Amino acid sequence: MLITCPYCGPRDVIEFTYQGDGNRQRPQPASQDLDAWNAYVYERLNPAGDHNEIWQHSGGCRAHLKVVRNTLTHEISSAAFARGDHKSGARHKAEGKS
Amino acid sequence: MAERQSPERQSPERQLPEHLSPLEPALHPGSHGNFEHGVDVILSETKPGSILQLAAWPGEEKQLISGIRTVTGLTLPDGAGGGSTNGVRSVFGFAPGKFTVVDEAEGLALAFADVVTPAIGTLTDLSHGRTAIRIAGPKAEWVLAKFFAIDFALPAFPLGAGRSTNHHDIFAQIQRTGADQFDIYVFRSFARSFWKALCHASEEVGYEVQ
Numbered sequence: 001m002l003i004t005c006p007y008c009g010p011r012d013v014i015e016f017t018y019q020g021d022g023n024r025q026r027p028q029p030a031s032q033d034l035d036a037w038n039a040y041v042y043e044r045l046n047p048a049g050d051h052n053e054i055w056q057h058s059g060g061c062r063a064h065l066k067v068v069r070n071t072l073t074h075e076i077s078s079a080a081f082a083r084g085d086h087k088s089g090a091r092h093k094a095e096g097k098s
Numbered sequence: 099m100a101e102r103q104s105p106e107r108q109s110p111e112r113q114l115p116e117h118l119s120p121l122e123p124a125l126h127p128g129s130h131g132n133f134e135h136g137v138d139v140i141l142s143e144t145k146p147g148s149i150l151q152l153a154a155w156p157g158e159e160k161q162l163i164s165g166i167r168t169v170t171g172l173t174l175p176d177g178a179g180g181g182s183t184n185g186v187r188s189v190f191g192f193a194p195g196k197f198t199v200v201d202e203a204e205g206l207a208l209a210f211a212d213v214v215t216p217a218i219g220t221l222t223d224l225s226h227g228r229t230a231i232r233i234a235g236p237k238a239e240w241v242l243a244k245f246f247a248i249d250f251a252l253p254a255f256p257l258g259a260g261r262s263t264n265h266h267d268i269f270a271q272i273q274r275t276g277a278d279q280f281d282i283y284v285f286r287s288f289a290r291s292f293w294k295a296l297c298h299a300s301e302e303v304g305y306e307v308q
């Protein structure tokens with residue numbers, strides 16, 4: 001399985017570390033919304049098909065990546081930097097701008 | 099950033115501790131392996147005086163690149179993993195917004211201190227933390243291809259460019275510093291083990307240690 005790192009190019013999966021389900025939305029640290037925390041910790045889509053995932057190119061440039069992997073075929077249909085997107089996404093949510 | 103003494107008070111030579119090579123017990127100059135029909139790779143330790151890692155905050159990459167040019171005189175080509183070398187100093191990108199800068203001379207961190215300001219990014223002096231190993235010769239690509247799952251061919255890995263990868267969990271930064279020459283930066287604590295493996299891998303082609 002190859003993942004095409006947006007910085008390093010195509011690399012063997014052995015260079016990458018799985019960082020978990022990319023669909024999760026972490027509540028704000030001070031949040032007391034137990035349902036939101038429960039969803040963050042336990043709820044998974046577990047799809048048979050395309051799955052949003054977070055991987056780190058730990059054996060290369062060490063960037064965190066948003067990867068779409070097909071759980072049936074292991075086909076990687078996209079890999080992009082997770083950085084800017086997640087940062088701004090979290091901030092927008094906190095400010096209530098969606 | 100740690101406090102450092104001003105250059106006026108002490109010369110860089112006096113400030114910096116002596117470099118000790120971790121390869122020393124395993125570095126045996128001369129020809130080895132299957133060299134009867136010629137030596138196809140040359141292995142050496144380049145012992146640069148300075149190895150720095152520079153990182154730009156998001157949005158400050160251009161400032162950092164221009165600072166690198168100011169201090170070293172080296173221009174970074176556009177694109178991921180781009181780099182250049184003039185034989186004395188070398189620079190290459192190894193991650194988004196991050197660069198390794200190497201100088202034969204010691205004290206490069208001092209020269210960057212006023213250039214990489216806290217507003218632009220960070221500077222980490224790895225001069226004693228990394229060991230630089232050079233592999234050169236017609237079979238350098240061949241030997242490295244046994245170690246790393248990346249494309250070493252010149253069109254895919256141009257002169258001056260850098261790559262971050264690893265061999266059996268030993269993280270390595272590799273820069274192409276010649277048509278058939280590569281400089282490999284590994285953690286100092288793993289360097290001797292890596293060196294021994296590199297020697298074994300070079301036996302079949304015949305190698306010389308300089």
Ligand SMILES: [Zn+2]
Pocket residue numbers: 005006007008009057060061062063
């Ligand atoms: Zn990468």
